[in-house]
Amino acid sequence: MPSVAASDLLEPALEAGLEGRGISGEQALVLMKRAPLPVLCEAASAVRNRSKGRSVGYSRKVFIPLTHLCRDYCGYCTFRADPRPGVRPYMLPDEVLAVAEAGCRAGCKEALFSLGDQPERVFPEAKAFLKSMGFDRTLEYLAAMCELVLEKTGLLPHSNPGLMPREDLRRLREINVSVGLMFEAASTRLLRLGGAHWNAPDKVPLLRLRTIENAGELSMAFTTGILIGIGETNEERVDALLLIRSAHEKYGHIQEVIIQPFRAKPDIRMADSPEPSKEDLQRTIAVARLILGGDVNIQSPPNLLSQDYPELLIAGINDWGGISPVTKDFINPEAAWPQISALAARTASEGFVLRERLAIYPEFSLRPKFVSDRLQPHLQKIRSEDGYARSNQC
Numbered sequence: 001m002p003s004v005a006a007s008d009l010l011e012p013a014l015e016a017g018l019e020g021r022g023i024s025g026e027q028a029l030v031l032m033k034r035a036p037l038p039v040l041c042e043a044a045s046a047v048r049n050r051s052k053g054r055s056v057g058y059s060r061k062v063f064i065p066l067t068h069l070c071r072d073y074c075g076y077c078t079f080r081a082d083p084r085p086g087v088r089p090y091m092l093p094d095e096v097l098a099v100a101e102a103g104c105r106a107g108c109k110e111a112l113f114s115l116g117d118q119p120e121r122v123f124p125e126a127k128a129f130l131k132s133m134g135f136d137r138t139l140e141y142l143a144a145m146c147e148l149v150l151e152k153t154g155l156l157p158h159s160n161p162g163l164m165p166r167e168d169l170r171r172l173r174e175i176n177v178s179v180g181l182m183f184e185a186a187s188t189r190l191l192r193l194g195g196a197h198w199n200a201p202d203k204v205p206l207l208r209l210r211t212i213e214n215a216g217e218l219s220m221a222f223t224t225g226i227l228i229g230i231g232e233t234n235e236e237r238v239d240a241l242l243l244i245r246s247a248h249e250k251y252g253h254i255q256e257v258i259i260q261p262f263r264a265k266p267d268i269r270m271a272d273s274p275e276p277s278k279e280d281l282q283r284t285i286a287v288a289r290l291i292l293g294g295d296v297n298i299q300s301p302p303n304l305l306s307q308d309y310p311e312l313l314i315a316g317i318n319d320w321g322g323i324s325p326v327t328k329d330f331i332n333p334e335a336a337w338p339q340i341s342a343l344a345a346r347t348a349s350e351g352f353v354l355r356e357r358l359a360i361y362p363e364f365s366l367r368p369k370f371v372s373d374r375l376q377p378h379l380q381k382i383r384s385e386d387g388y389a390r391s392n393q394c
Contacts, residue, residue: 010034017290020047022245028238032287037279044286044316051294052318056347057357060340060389061110061322062103062155065330066091066142069126070116070162072200075269076230076262079331080116083125090129090141093148099327100149106325109382109389110359111155113142114330117162117202139168146175154378158223158359163202166214173220174372177360177379178255180223181211185232186240196230196270209243216251221364225258228284229276237284241291248296253370255361256297256319259285261304263332278308282315289316297361302343303335310346319357320347355388362387 013027014035023031031040067090070080083089091099100111119126120138135141139161146157159172160180172179186205190197197203215222226240241257248254261276276284281300289298299319302309309320323337338346344354358379364370366387371379384390 014039014043017043018046020050020294022293023290025238025242028241028287028291029235031290032234032238032283037283037286040286041282041314041316044289045314047289047294048298048316048318052297054352055355056313056318056320056352057297057355057361057388058320058340058343059110059322059357059359060106060108061112061158061324061359062099062106062108063322063324063327063330064091064096064099064111064113064145064149066096066113066115066145067119067126067138068116069119069123071119071122072117072162072202073198073269074200074203075196075198076227076265076273078265078268078333079114083123088129089119089123089125090133090138091145093145096145097148097152100153100155103324103326104153104155108324108326109156109356110322111146111149111153111157112322112324112359113146113157113159113161115142115161139164139172143168143171143175146172150175150375150378154381156359156375156378156382160223163207164211164214166218169211169215169218169220173218174374176220177358177365177371177375178221178223179215180256181208182227182258182260183208183212183224183240183244184227185230185236186243187232187236189236190231205240205243209247212244212247212254213250216247216253219251219369220253221255221360221370222253223256223258224254225256225260226284226288227260227262228281229262229274230270231273238287238291241288245292245296248292253364254296255364256299256321257288257292258321259288259298259300259317261300263304263335265334278305278311281305282312285312285315285317301329301332301335303329303337304332306335309338310350313347313350313352320354322359356391357388358383 068081156177299321347354
């Protein structure tokens, strides 16, 4: 049974959360540990409904894994790879363009570039490839490929390349409608020997926070989030969400926060680690909604919860993230995307309307400060008057 003190704190925490303006760390922990899940989800849903209504978004995307090379060795990752004989370290421009064109034909509007973090700093093979293409760094090659896709297909690039120095962010801003970097965790414990972020120099929380804040200073629509179930405590989950909220309060640029559950896979160091339950995921989503308030978009990937994914709606999400009709989820290759028609039907069964958005959310795409002059003509072609995606294809 909860103590009298904890019980006394619970009701004020729920009332503060229902106001929709965000709650304190202490209140968040009370709710995380003490609130009955149905009551917590009801509060989070009320905040979501008041600010976002009954629309749930998704982005029709094509996934472009520019390189699997990465200098980080996270305990949960199957995306990264070391150089292998006979395997080209990066996609060639023609390969990138072929994938983008296939996405265009399938009605995609977003080109999601995903890649490892700074592989040229540790792998001679990466440096040699980049030099052969006329580049010194992966982020320079990424910018060139984003430009190629934008100009040849009109797909709007969104890049997830890991840590990004300020000047690289400035360059990407011209040709990306949004960029992303998962904050993942606020815990430095996870960097220790055997931890999820051991031997992963780019997963230092302050370094990732610096990238997020640099993007804010440059007025870039930004996607971030946390990864739950990798050894963090409830306190550390709350700390991570509070740091994300603080960055957003400074710059107003966080367009989306992802609450992503760890999933065990055979070929990872954490293959035997327990996965967070559906209830744990729902609880974290609900607390995230009450910490971040009603204005921030919150999503959790539907393919990571199998057939139960509609139950995440009651926890307060308002978006399903990117869904590809063309390419698999290269980060979680074992988890197939739901068909968009099925996603729409199952979303409707919970009383919501599925709406296609762009890689930049409506409330950001309608504000010129977040979109470069170069991107504006491309954006106008596929954006409807309310900021969502037009139904036309490329």
